[in-house]
Amino acid sequence: MNYFKSILLTAFALFALASCDTDDLRDDVDNLKDRVSSLEAQVNLLNDNMTAIKRLLEGGQSITNVNEVSGTYTLTLSDGSTIKLTQGSEGTVKIPEITVNTDGQWEVEGVVLTQNGTPVQAVGTPGTDGITPKFQITKDGSFWQVSYDNGTTWEDVKNEKGEKVSAVSSGEGGSTDTFFESAKVEGDFFVIKLTSESEPISIPIVKDVICKIVEPTEGFKNGVWEIGYGKTATTEIEIKGENIIANGPAGWTVSVSDIDESTNKATLSVTAPANAATLTRATADNSCEVTVQANTNASWAVAKIQVKAIEIIDSYYELYKAGGTITIGGIEINKETFKDAVYISDNSPIEKEGIYFIKEGITTSYNGTGTITNLIIIGDNSQVKSSLNVNKQIKLIQPTASQGHFICKNINIVGTTELNNQIFTYNTDNNPFKYVIFDQCQIVPAPGKHLLYLSTNTRSIENFYIENSIFKSEETNEKNVISLGGSTSQEYQNVVFKNNIFYCISGKVSKFSLFKGQNAGITKCTIENNTFINMETATTAMVYTSKLPTISIKNNIFWTNTTGANDCYILRIGNPSTGDICVNNIVYKSMSYTWQMCYGGKLPFAGAEELKSVTSNPFDGGTFDLDKGIFIPSAEYAQYGASIN
Template identity: 35%
Template structure:
């Protein structure tokens, strides 16, 4: 065992500094090897004998078909063959000196280790099987235990395995074959007489079959699998899970292994719900059983269809990542998920998979907030999830929405980030209800709280302000006064719905993707294939920009369309006076953009008094092309340009630019 043998290197290092002679060193190493071998043998003996005692306590309708005695003297062994072909090894040994855990069965039928209950049932009763038996190992000099394929845990009082000089067994006093019985006597004097039924056999031959990590045989929907079986006895029966079918077919001649039957298993054409590892029933078992007099022999095999990994919930529960907007969501980080099938309120954070189309969820948690709030569909058939937000979302972890109609009734900022390094993702969402003077995302404490990863992709942002609200000129921001490490804004439509006539300030003005002249995008900004309609970046505060910040480490800006039907040039500034601005821009940064790529970005301004350009002043790098000013929409065609429906399809020759719907 690697974890035991690793002690050799440790001891050799210690001996190297003691000045021992070569002979002393050889003796010490040989002694250590002997002790390592002894410990390995003790661990194997303990585990083998526990498997035997587990069978005695809970045979689960498996009988003994043969017992073979091996060895002589103090360490006799019995190889026990069960009716399903499994073999157990029982070693009868004297009291040993290796320090090993004390294993007992309590009056409550539970396994106890060193006097402490494990809570695991050892004795099958009332038709219910036991819950398994302990398996031991030695790790870093300590005893550890697990049940089934559960996690290893240190045994209380199981420290200091290194001592001892002889093997021992704490369970069995003696064993012998008497006629058709195997008689076993335990250390406490209890005698168990186990019948040997040589002509009762039920063995499913697993040779050549492939099982998954949970010991399931995976059979594709609608397919048949044929498995050899050895049967001796009478009154054969086969049971199988709901939706499946299984039959036995007797062979004319047994094969070389003695298999004289075939087990046909037919998988259902539709997926059946797979059991989790924690499942304690047998609804996944194909079971073959055969009778001989008063005795039964049973063997079984667990079956399931392959998991449907187009189902996000299946992927998540199986430990796989569900990716939304380039962001991975895994169970090991975000915990157990909740499946939603009907309208309900969000009463706490967590991961929610929605399995019914057009479900409506409401959020009204107030300042209590959430750590994580993740709302995603179980599969592509769930195209519409409604989320109504009536109080600010105080967020300290990750916020993700996919296929969500996100509506806020707040006259306030919506997501208030209350931690450094928050993640926010909107993918295939429709965002409505943003108010003038407010933002979608703000920090709870400026200079402290910031975005780690932010992706808004494949989404529509619809801003429905009245003319009276629009001319306030305070504007709407997606991200306000907050740093961001990585920002992806791709394949979105952003538009204001009100009618624009003339140049008196009826656009939504001061619209910002990110705003804050001291803020930075530390890693990268990706701004590709978006359509912006009648959301003007200038306003009463002067020429700022769609992206208004101190610096951007790296930027890519390609294939966007920026359309302003008739932009304003006169605005109300913070003092309440009229101010004039004749330029609207996409980027305004205090620091030059040194790692930037930009091309195929189209712009239009219906007011010739308003200049429209990529960057403020002369800060555009040579690697970013200037906006191409073209009339890319036919606004007279309501089937291709319609604010009421959010339809914006460019004219022929330009359809590859802007958001792709």
């Protein structure tokens, strides 16, 4: 916590002015460090115990084993997970009285905690999960504060009189960080008595009920089990009890095989809906929970796993030949709309326009020297990307109002050193190119180059989409997705960046832009659920445009651990926007420079939210792998950033 550093710095300044020998100074400093460490440890202890109590109150799990060592109780639950409760000791923190009322709501010092006027539930209600508040002490070390969004924002804790709740003891006798008065095993129950509760909490200890889903060996990504539409997947479960119940959401089929009584193991089979049309409205996002339950007498054990139905296509080419339709960015691709597809099963280069399917694992190249109106390149197997080395710049034209298409799906696209240019450009005046779409691609522009650069004022792209993709950059001063000359003032209708990762392989990009066109305009710009790693912006901002009336920017993560050289901005707009969506965007940074939503500090429209600076790393407890380009937030930040299949 930052205020601990402030305390230490102030203490060192005072000690420097005092006249005492160095041994006394060292003792005082050591004592102060011990007090600071103790204070921080006790606050952390409170938050850990809050999490544990919430899990126990939620139910759905019984305790199978209790182990106590030096006041810390390790509880093994029936799904195989463990939680810890620590009783605490005499200390410097005065723990507030915390309890859960009969309505399942958190109470502190006799007052129901509320968020925006709504009581905060410890125990979830149907369709709504409970919340675990997080506590800290104010920077001066005096009062308690509470957060309901994992530390993004804080507010003072107040008692029944509306007074701030003190975090330090008063009078003699010290204070205590003890969260609960007693904890013990009584018969078949683990009994906890909170210091603020008159009645104890009893949780059953049932050794004869087990329910645990073993992590699937295939298709398990980012904590979600991905299963192809209409396909069945299996995994092992450990289960023991009198009654076994397995359920899935509407459209899914779930079953459990016979149980091996010697090992308590069985097979869980899950079948996804046949296609997206069979999903109910409630599960329209394809993602939901499969639940397995077992019981002994009145005690139940429950195990859950998140599942998601996805498209798994062994061969897009075979689907195309059979008369099927492949939809990319809303464009339907079939034998009627785009004829005479070519299947590439070796390293044969692409040299002219057309529709191409590249065999899984194959690397081919683009060596064309002419112009292109329609070029569609698809990696054949939906689960394995094919590769395209761009050795010659892809030069798009649209001589008439016909619908020009440059579409790539499931492709690793690399601008080679031979290219020494942007991956593609557009060479027709006064007629915007209709569609540029990248879906499930990995894009690596040539060193020092952008994805697209246009300097002619009469040229633009009408619809530009990058979705479900990864954009990689070397360390460089400037790297842009769309880069326009300073005088270019054309209009772009739709510019969409959704569910992508933009990252620097090592070091940082000092000036990164999704759209750099200070005199150009965008009718609508969508930036949703993207992850940006060490992609800084300077004053050019991530989107620099003369006008942007409609915005949808939400659920993005901006992350940097570099020293920084400039303030960073997401939007820089010449004329005010009229509005739409600008919410739930977070930044985690080690740099001292400012990150803001809009250049100049003024939000783009009424109701828009500023970037939220978070103090805890959103990838702690998740995955952060620069070498592999895998960035998975922890469960607390799961709604933010990209989730790429």
